[in-house]
Amino acid sequence: MNLDACVEAALRVLPAGVGERFSQDPSAVLGELGLKARPVDELTQHRDDDGACDGISFLEDGVILFVRTPASKRQNFTLAHEVGHWLIDQCDTELDWLADQPNAGKQLETVCDRVASQLLLPHRAVEDARGTQPLAARHVLELFESSHASRPVCAIALADTLHELGAVVIIDAVTHVVTHSSVHPDPDRGWPQVFPWAGQPVPPGHRLKQLADQGHFGARSFWATPWGAQQPYYIDARRDGRWIVAVFADTDVWGVERLHLDGPRAFIQRPEGEVYCCGAVQSARGLPCDTCGSHYCPKCGKCGCDRQAQREVLCAGTCFMQYLPHLLVDGLCAQCRE
Template sequence: MNLEVCVERALSLLTDDVRARFTESPMAVLREDLKLTVRPAEHLSDARDDGGACDGVSFLQDGVILYAPTPWSRRENFTLAHELGHWLVDQAPDVYDWLADQDEPGRLLETACDRIAQRLLLPEAAALTVIGAGPLTAQHLIDLYDASQASRPVCAIALAKRLPGLGAVAIIDRATQEVTHASVKPDPEQGWPIVFPWRGQQLTQGHALLGLASGASLSQRLPWWTPWGAQADFYVNAVGDEKRVYAVFCDSDLWKIETFHAPIQRDFDTRPLLSGSCCGTTFQRRGYPCQACRQPFCPNCGDCRCERDAKHAATCTRCFLQFSPHLVVDGLCVECRA
């Protein structure tokens, strides 16, 4: 199985008729056909800008979707389609299990739901028509947005799938200097790199992309930094408008920027994949275990097993040692009660 097979299997749970009507009326399909509870939640949009990441959250077991309302907008349709993606994945155990076994399962799940949303809202042929003979450029995102009713993130998702290898299509907000959407295509063999553009990342002061004038474009080999200071180069094609910069990142030189291609040092995530249980669920994550209990740290609360045990331990009021709660009676441990 691969990501595209996952998307196809999830979408197969919808009839052709439902998929066709979703494009015209997402809300009606969710409520009337799928019997989901869909409610607006204003607070979800507090920290989001137009063209940003999905403005929704799902409570799958209860069949509830909350979303930031932007009535009749492309952005709202993308949010609803993305949350439907989460619901569909949850209905397909083989898809969910495959995603959970992969590197970076959380990001891969979001990528799968993004692609489900794109398939629901934008025909596959639309991106191919816009790209033509190629190569893929940032201007194609603007052209696809203008030629369709899909949101900018949906257009970015559709285009990122057409990259020949490792790369990403990103949307950067000029006002906040922040990546508001990034659709990443991992390396087909080595998976997710350590350094890549992702939602919420801030561009460094003086970055060439921030200096791109409205209507201007560039094609350069540029560095990209993560919030923790790691850096790697990408070949980048970008174009700007008044509010945003659209950028295509690629591991290979699609745009013939250089004659001589100096090797790009790129590290991939090789930390061990650990499994654990905490906060009412099981999880997998890459990282190193606690040196004391040799168990992974929970991605939700951040605790390992010994830290969780310590939080629930009871302290003896006489010897001040910690024990499991059932071993402490009236404030005293077994030894101090003897």
């Protein structure tokens, strides 16, 4: 069991066709699920686990309260996120697994965020928006205009389509501060040491600061961190009102330069190890799981905890617990056999 499996299980709860209709009109579909959405000007009650949306659900009553955001599409993400809570609440096995995880509240919020992204932006819509061309800033803006998803949700979905080191970044054109950054690490070398992260200011003298409304630039440029580290990047950027959308790439995927004199890039060093998974010994790089200390399999993404959970079966008794098969006799655990 892992977070991806939880998301898939939650989406399977939806009746046929509901998911596609949700992406077209989020509010109208809620009634089909027996849910009611009630807008409020502000919420006095919040979750203790730092949920990413402006809403809260009362699942027993089938009511979702959400903060109005008429000037943006954020409320659509809020509704989709709360639907995620409703869906997960009906997935007993996945809900039990989440409850047993460290930081269970944050893990649940992450699952609901992913459910929301897929509800608002089905894979087909994301694929159609990008087509076969290299990902560019205009694809993010076009997807934003053609969907009910916010700019950050569009950035997340399109960054997931990258196959090499890159990112989709959203910058406030007034304060020149990064408000969102969806990074796709290098599949072999991992995370770069220098990249625009949320909260970082645009470096002094950067061309992103000079971009006029509706302006565009594509060129070899750079990014510098507040502590002075700097690395070159190829950037395709467009400004739309207050917001600048910029796609960063490790290589010149747009063919904007004739001469490429790119030096070596610094990456965050990740520990290496081996795991036996997917029928063979796999070489893995990255931080191991905090719980079991095992590396994540590079093919399926599972750690030792996930692999053990996958082998466990449900006791046929009344405890509703999962055990490794050899611990069950006639399908019953020791407690249920007493």
